[in-house]
Amino acid sequence: MTDTVTSPVRLTMVDSPDQPTPSAALQELYHGFEDELLIPLWTEIGDLMPLHPRSKAAPHLWRWESLVALADRAGHLVPVGRGGERRAIALANPALGGRPFATPTLWAAIQYLMPGEDAPEHRHTQHAFRFVVEGEGVWTVVGRDPVAMNRGDFLPQAGWNWHAHHNAADRPMAWIDGLDIPFQYVTESQFFEFGRDEISPAERTTPERSHSERLWGHPGLRPVSVPGSQPGTPLLAYRWVDTDRALTDQLELEAEGYAGTIEPGHAAVRYANPTSGGDVLPTIRAEMHRIRRGAETAPRREAGSSVYQVFDGSGRVTVGDASWSVSRGDLFVVPSWVPFSARSEASASDSDSAALDLFRFSDSPIFEALHLDRVHVEGQKA
Amino acid sequence: MTDTVTSPVRLTMVDSPDQPTPSAALQELYHGFEDELLIPLWTEIGDLMPLHPRSKAAPHLWRWESLVALADRAGHLVPVGRGGERRAIALANPALGGRPFATPTLWAAIQYLMPGEDAPEHRHTQHAFRFVVEGEGVWTVVGRDPVAMNRGDFLPQAGWNWHAHHNAADRPMAWIDGLDIPFQYVTESQFFEFGRDEISPAERTTPERSHSERLWGHPGLRPVSVPGSQPGTPLLAYRWVDTDRALTDQLELEAEGYAGTIEPGHAAVRYANPTSGGDVLPTIRAEMHRIRRGAETAPRREAGSSVYQVFDGSGRVTVGDASWSVSRGDLFVVPSWVPFSARSEASASDSDSAALDLFRFSDSPIFEALHLDRVHVEGQKA
Amino acid sequence: MTDTVTSPVRLTMVDSPDQPTPSAALQELYHGFEDELLIPLWTEIGDLMPLHPRSKAAPHLWRWESLVALADRAGHLVPVGRGGERRAIALANPALGGRPFATPTLWAAIQYLMPGEDAPEHRHTQHAFRFVVEGEGVWTVVGRDPVAMNRGDFLPQAGWNWHAHHNAADRPMAWIDGLDIPFQYVTESQFFEFGRDEISPAERTTPERSHSERLWGHPGLRPVSVPGSQPGTPLLAYRWVDTDRALTDQLELEAEGYAGTIEPGHAAVRYANPTSGGDVLPTIRAEMHRIRRGAETAPRREAGSSVYQVFDGSGRVTVGDASWSVSRGDLFVVPSWVPFSARSEASASDSDSAALDLFRFSDSPIFEALHLDRVHVEGQKA
Amino acid sequence: MTDTVTSPVRLTMVDSPDQPTPSAALQELYHGFEDELLIPLWTEIGDLMPLHPRSKAAPHLWRWESLVALADRAGHLVPVGRGGERRAIALANPALGGRPFATPTLWAAIQYLMPGEDAPEHRHTQHAFRFVVEGEGVWTVVGRDPVAMNRGDFLPQAGWNWHAHHNAADRPMAWIDGLDIPFQYVTESQFFEFGRDEISPAERTTPERSHSERLWGHPGLRPVSVPGSQPGTPLLAYRWVDTDRALTDQLELEAEGYAGTIEPGHAAVRYANPTSGGDVLPTIRAEMHRIRRGAETAPRREAGSSVYQVFDGSGRVTVGDASWSVSRGDLFVVPSWVPFSARSEASASDSDSAALDLFRFSDSPIFEALHLDRVHVEGQKA
Known part of the structure; x- marks a missing residue:
């Protein structure tokens, strides 16, 4: 044969x-x-069939300043337009064979848009989000709804929604994209369509709040006109002011003697789909963690992989045998079943007393949907 | 035999x-x-086995001023304490045999607490909420968490949670209670326990926000420390400022040409359980509707019954063959499959241009859980 | 007012x-x-709001021979046809005010069809089943699919399916109907439509197996042509040969030292919806219990009510303060939260060594869907 | 860095x-x-991000006689025991880089056990099944429950169940194993444990029916002692007699003018989890298709991949640009989004008039759980 x-x-x-x-x-x-x-x-x-996951991926750290410098260089050399679609530059895990995969299932990239530039409209089954560690001035236009992007905002966009981006400011802007590109690549479930080459003037407006936020951004309330649950969240922006307040509240509750944090000094919120209470995207979980200065998280293993970005503060993170001092913007990966812990501590250049804020995204919803999830936290019962 | x-x-x-x-x-x-x-x-x-529901209940209206006058009289004559438990006075549908049932499944009552009074702690399987059409100064203490009650606030409390109330103000306060007492009465699923006779000094604090709001009151965010879904909402207060803004947003979106309202001039939000996106209580749905001055809703029939309270504005409501001019605080019932519509219009004593705001609660979650829900809106396909 | x-x-x-x-x-x-x-x-x-359910319904027993005698008398006096629809005679709980309700939520009736008679086609939202304690010769025609009815068969028929019955034999036949008529009566969710006055000759065929059994009656297999889950079971007949074998298997497994029975000497199967694994009907649970001669079940309380029919054997059942010796065909009710136990024992007229077989139906799915279910078994943790 | x-x-x-x-x-x-x-x-x-899935995998066919010959050779050369664990020989898709993956997500292997041999006990998170195209005499022992394996039987075994196999016959036996090894390999969710080196004498019994069949193998019935739903099916054997009858019934219903088949001359059943009505395994769907002699299926594309084995009869299958005449035991893969059709036709060596029976397994549950499923059938609306 x-x-x-x-x-x-x-x-x-x-x-x-x-x-x-x-x-x-x-x-x-x-x-x-x-x-x-x-x-x-x-x-x-x-x-x-190992006794437990032994990831092909390696723990690895990318420094934000290096990423931004290269992205800015690309901003001057590489046009953004139909075909290439996006000026996005992906983290390539050093142990995954030179492919643009941060982990076996997750894509993480820095995207960069020059003043006045547009990234053309398209849609795809891959689930995506944007997260902004610094800057402002770009609008992502999802289903013709312009959504402002500012520091600390999390902007999910479930698969098969039309989307484009445009930079309305006079400065370049960088942010990170998270997608399930590697997962859909290995399972071979990808569909893609090109949209309009130009968005309309109405979509170039720069409203403070998107339509989606006006419909879905009110705590515990949903529009009666849109019943049922949706696989991906209809809320297109989770604003920093809300995230920050939720984390502050948790740490204050802890200080007052009430429950709320995950462990002492460790607050965390999960971005949720208001139609289901579940994860924002069918394949991606996203969370913001705040670790009080001086606190340290218990080493934790999970089946499945994560990518973290330092949103604020500084500290030391340990991923298996690797350990790094990190500060704003730094990105690192935690492979499947590799223990992770973080300690919030002042850096040399960091005179403030702020906590360490870590943005995290992971492939946990895949594992939970398929009953493959496992977690082990040191010091806790399995 | x-x-x-x-x-x-x-x-x-x-x-x-x-x-x-x-x-x-x-x-x-x-x-x-x-x-x-x-x-x-x-x-x-x-x-x-009629061709369609022919409710035993009658459409009926109760005037707020009459209710408050009687409740105040009761405030001076009837002590509140262990045994009677609550100074709550229930609407008795005139066609339901002299029982304290607003509809065959729903209980609606005015509750009244004098300055300094406490309603003692207990818990029961009946699902409950409070809604405040006027006044302030009472705290409901749910699971030892003191929750302020102010005009426009919706305060759900799922079955089997310990709860007490205390009036910290120097004036009486009235509000309405909604429960599924008739439903649990006919299905015979009720359990009840007495709690402590006195709440602790810590529970007499009067915080602006309850613990539950600090954990759950952030749009699209949930604490990672409390995973999974819960049958009843963990969010114990839905504040008027949020509800009002959500309704305003819907009408403004409509004015700008975007979707969001149920029908022209008719905005509505549903109070939702942030852990599931579903109803706040397993047996009770609660919503706030805003009808723009001059607008009228399409006649609508639903299998299942509702109770409405006018929160603000004035107008005319039609329930089957009955029709009433209504204003702030008035309560009325819409029996199963009886057509309901509402028109927002100025009253003689109403010089403002405000919309008609209608608070509604219903037994719809029962019908949906059991696949018995049916809706017919005049002018729409079945 | x-x-x-x-x-x-x-x-x-x-x-x-x-x-x-x-x-x-x-x-x-x-x-x-x-x-x-x-x-x-x-x-x-x-x-x-009692401390626990105190049912309005009373424990009560109806003797099968009395029911059959009266039904037969009705067979000669009362025509069956459009208007009355069915020659069904309902158990009226003595404590429920002279209404035809076996329990506050459940209807149980003996239905009787004379040789050659037809009960005309209709449909309704009430969920229904037939259970046959003796006799044969009647076909129930559900959605134009003729389904034979024989001793021991359980024949569910979810709401809003067209159905008729015809007696193809030369003898009368009796069986019991179970429906959620009282539940839908109190919640006011009933719809009803008349169907054709005559069923077609094709529907008068008397196949050994219905279409539904040929599609759905194979263990663990489902037709690929009908995906998804349905609120009510698409399988229209659960045959005694299968039920009997399943119960025999459980008791044999127990005798061999393996798990399977509920408690020693007490086997039970639940009729299930093959599209969901859940109950056959959204509001009604149905089960067959077999108690080995000499065995006795632990007293058990449930929130919610049940109706039992003795399918075979004899024994003594205890419902709260009532206790009866029972034999084939006898029907009795167990009100909410009233303890129930059964003992299998030979009767004077019963020389065989058979077990006591009890058919049971209950409103448990209502309670579970609404998170109101509670069970207490004597000797077990709550 | x-x-x-x-x-x-x-x-x-x-x-x-x-x-x-x-x-x-x-x-x-x-x-x-x-x-x-x-x-x-x-x-x-x-x-x-292609416009649609363009699979890395190639359509490919493996002839059963070649597989069996090599497996038999291995039976004489390669011991089975702790370490290697199983004498299983996997299909390696020619386009997947020399890895033992039939498709990017699915493992398919021939397993071979010599007379008297045991494959030692272990458990793993990978979901697995056995399917028997010929032979008998081996028992798979799952959770200490010995399950006979005979021609036409499908034997699923959800992840993390202990299992061993032993050949009680005096002849070798071959069967196929299907697992989600590639999927768990790329997502890195695998756990594995070694069990006992020897199974007990009681587990060497050769009962006609396993405990699991005695509890779960009755159509539409479930043991009351095991409530709730389970991610993987508790039924460990789906017998050919049932599968064959279900397929025969569908084709007969079609011949009588009733619905049941997928398309003319094409019957199919899905192996289902009786606790949920869903797929037998969280990541694997399994079905048996019967195509009437002379009938041909409409070309069908699915996001996700399948492996087929010819169970009986002969015909011609077309997978994208490839087309093969196939007969009993032949295995082939259908990559993601590659159109597949099959025609039932007599082969030169096949004088009978039998239909073409195709066993199929696929990764569809993964796609459906994550809302990534898509199907396109030629001649149908998308």
């Missing part, structure tokens, strides 16, 4: 206690497997 | 085309049925 | 420690309440 | 209309990206 010369299957006899004893007959069998495009479990089981 | 003399079953032969021909034998059969506690379908089917 | 003379509200002052002290002023207040159709909580709370 | 020499990222300037114009400055930028482990979207978008 298959020409041996071109078979991609290569099997090697190994002289090892847990492998069959090498012999001419075994060699012949392995050649037969190669010819027929077959691979035995017994040579692969250690890699395929 | 049963003594004929005391059988509660009484059957009467009727000479009618759809009934069996009266005869001595039939009479004997009917006596046999009575003796054995049996009732044939053929004498009852018209009442039991 | 209301003429005092006709007010249905009647309030009585009571001289009791937990009531306000009688006085002329109080009397005047109560008259004011009556005038305005108001009822205070403090006079009603004991009835409305 | 990263040594250029070892960076896995390699970027090449391309002189193309949709790429930035090559220049020394661009080259320098690309080197900067390489140094910082960054990859721009604009060079990758065509591969990452």
Whole structure:
């Protein structure tokens, strides 16, 4: 059926206690497997079925200042337009074979738009969000609804929504994009369509609040005109003022002796879909964590991977055997089942007493939907 | 088995085309049925299985000023304390046999607390809420969390939560209670426990925001420390400032040419459980409707019943054959499948140009959970 | 607003420690309440909000031989046809005011069809089933699908399906109908439509298996052509041969030392919706219980009510303070929160060693959907 | 941060209309990206975000006789035991880089057990099933419950259940294993534990029916002792006698003029979880299709991939540009969004008039759980 010369299957006899004893007959069998495009479990089981996840991905840190410098350089050299679609530059995990994957399931990129530039309209099944660590002036236009982007804002956009971006300011702006591109790449579920080449003047308006926020941005209230639940959130902007206040409230409740934080000194909110109470996107969870100066989180392992960006403050994060001092804008990945902890501490250049604020996104909704989620926190029962 | 003399079953032969021909034998059969506690379908089917719901309840209106006057009188005559538990006075639908049921499933009452008074702690499986049409100064203490009650606030409290109330002001305060007491009465699912006779000094504090609001009152955000969904909302107060803004936003979006309202000039928000996006209580839906001055809603029928209270403005409401001019505080019921519409119009004593704001609660979640929901809006496809 | 003379509200002052002290002023207040159709909580709370359900319904037993004798008499006196619709005779709980309600939520009736008779086609939102304790020869025609009815068969039919019955045999046949008529009566959610006056010759065929069984009656298999879940089961017949075997298997597994029964000597199966794994009907649960000769079930309380019919064997059942020796066909009700237990024992006229088989239906799905379910089994943790 | 020499990222300037114009400055930028482990979207978008899935996997066919011959050879050369765990030989899609993946998400292998052999006990998060195209004599022991394996049986086993196999016959036996190994490999969610080295004598019994079948194998019935829904099916064997009858019923219903088949001459059943009505395994769908001699299925595309095995009969299958005549035991893959159709036709060596029976398994539950499912059938509306 298959020409041996071109078979991609290569099997090697190994002289090892847990492998069959090498012999001419075994060699012949392995050649037969190669010819027929077959691979035995017994040579692969250690890699395929480990005792616990042993991620192919590596813990890794990207410094924000390096990213911004390169993005700015690209802003001057690389046009943004139909075809390339976006001036987005992705984190490539050093252990994932030179592919633009931050983790096996998650894409993280810095996107950069020069003054007056537009990123053209398109839509795709990949679920996406923007998160703004600094700057302002860009509007993302989702389903013809212009949404302002400012520091601290989280802007999700579920798959198959039309979207474009335009920079209405006189300065460049950078932000991060998070998508499930690698997940949809490996499962092969991607669809894509080009939209209009130009957005309309009405979509170039710069309202303080988007339509979506006016419909969905009121705590505990939903418009009666839009019943039911939706897989992705209809709320297109989660503003920093709300996130900051929620985190402040949690730490103050803790100080007053009430429950609210995850652990002492560690507040966290999850961005939620107001139609379901679940995650904002079917495949991506997003959260903001605040660690009080001096506090440290318990080492935690999760099946599934995360990408973090330091939103504010400084500290030290530990991801398996790696450990880095981090400050505003730095990005790092936590591979599946690798223990993670963070400590909030002042840096040399950081005279304030602020907490460490960490933005996190992960592939947890995939694992939970498929009943594959597992978490282990040091010091807690499994 | 049963003594004929005391059988509660009484059957009467009727000479009618759809009934069996009266005869001595039939009479004997009917006596046999009575003796054995049996009732044939053929004498009852018209009442039991109508072509559509024909409610036992009647449309009815209660004037707020009358309710408040009587409640105030009760405030001076009737102590509040263990045993009676609450100074709550319920609407008794005139067609429901003199029972304290606003509709077959819903309880609506005015509750009244004198300065310095406490309503003692208890809990019950009945789901409840408070809604404040005027006044301030009372705190409801739910699960030891003191929650301020002010004009326009909606304060749900799911079944089996401990709760007490205390009036910290120097004036009496009235509000309305909504519960599913009739539903749990007919289905016989009620449990009740007495709590502490006195709440602690800490629970007498008068914070601007409750713990629940500090944890759950941020739009689109939820505390990571409390995962999953809960049958009843953990958010104990929905503040008027938010509700008002959401309604204003919908009408402004409509004016700008965007979707958002239910129909022209008719904005509405539903109070939602942030852990599920569903109704605040498993058996009760609550909404606030705003009808622009001059606008009128399309007649609408629903399987299931509602109670409305005019929160602000004035207008005319039509419930089946009844029609009333209404103003602030007035309460009325809409029985199952009776058409309802409302028109916002100025009253003689009403010089302002405000819209008509209608607070509504209903038993819709029961119907939806059991796949018994039906809606018909005049002019729309079924 | 209301003429005092006709007010249905009647309030009585009571001289009791937990009531306000009688006085002329109080009397005047109560008259004011009556005038305005108001009822205070403090006079009603004991009835409305008991510490646990105190059912209005009474435990009661109906003997099968009495029912059949009266039904047969009705077969000769009362025609079946359009208008009366069905020759169904309902159990009227002696404590429910002479209404045809077995419990506050459930209808149970004996239905009787003479040789060659047809019960005409109609549909209604009330969920229904048939259960056959003896006899054969009637076909129920649901959605034009003729379904044979034989001893031990359970035949559910979710609301709003067209259905008729015809007796193709030369003998009368009796069976029981279970419906949620009282529940839909009190919640006022009923719709009803008349169908064709005559079913077609094709629907008078008498196939061994219905279409629904041929599509849905294969264990663990579903037709790919009908995806998704449905509120009511699409399987229209659950045959005794399957039920009997399932119960036999459970008791044999227990005898071999494996799990499977509910408690020693007590096997039970629930009729399930193959599209969801849940109850067959949105408002009604149905089960068959088998109690090994000599075994006794632990007393059990549930929020919600049940109706039982003895399918086979004999024994003694205890419902609160009542206790009866029962045998084939006898029907009895278990009101909400009243403890129930059953003991399998030989009767005088019963020489065999068979187990006691109890068919049960209940309103449990209502309680579970609304998070109102509670169960207490003696000897188990709450 | 990263040594250029070892960076896995390699970027090449391309002189193309949709790429930035090559220049020394661009080259320098690309080197900067390489140094910082960054990859721009604009060079990758065509591969990452295609207009529709363009699978990396190729359509491919494996002939059963070749597989069995090699498996038998392995039976004589390769011991089965702790470490290698299973004598399973996996299909390696020729376009997936020499890895043992039938598709990007699915594992398919032939497993082979010699007379008297045991495959040792273990458990893993990977969901698995066995399907038997020929032979008998092996018992799979899942959770200590011995389950017979015979021709036509489907035997699912949800993740994290202990399982072993033993061959009680005097002949070798082959079957296929399906698992989500590739999916859990790429998402990195795998856990694994070794069990007992020997199963007990009681587990070596050879009962006709397993405990699981005795509890769960009755149509429409479930044991009351095991409430709720479970992610994976508790029914461990779906017997051919039931599957065959269900398919026969569908084709007969079609012949009688009733609905039931997917399309003319094409019957299909899905193996279902009786606790939920959903798929047997959280990540794997399994179905049996029967195509009447002479009938042909409409070309169908699905987001997601499938593996088919011919269970019986013969015919011609078309997968994108490939087309093969197939007969009993042959296995082939249908990659994501590649159109598939099958025609039932007699082969030269096939004198009977039987239909073509195709066993299929796919990753559809993953796509549906994450709202990524899409299907297109030629001749139907999207």
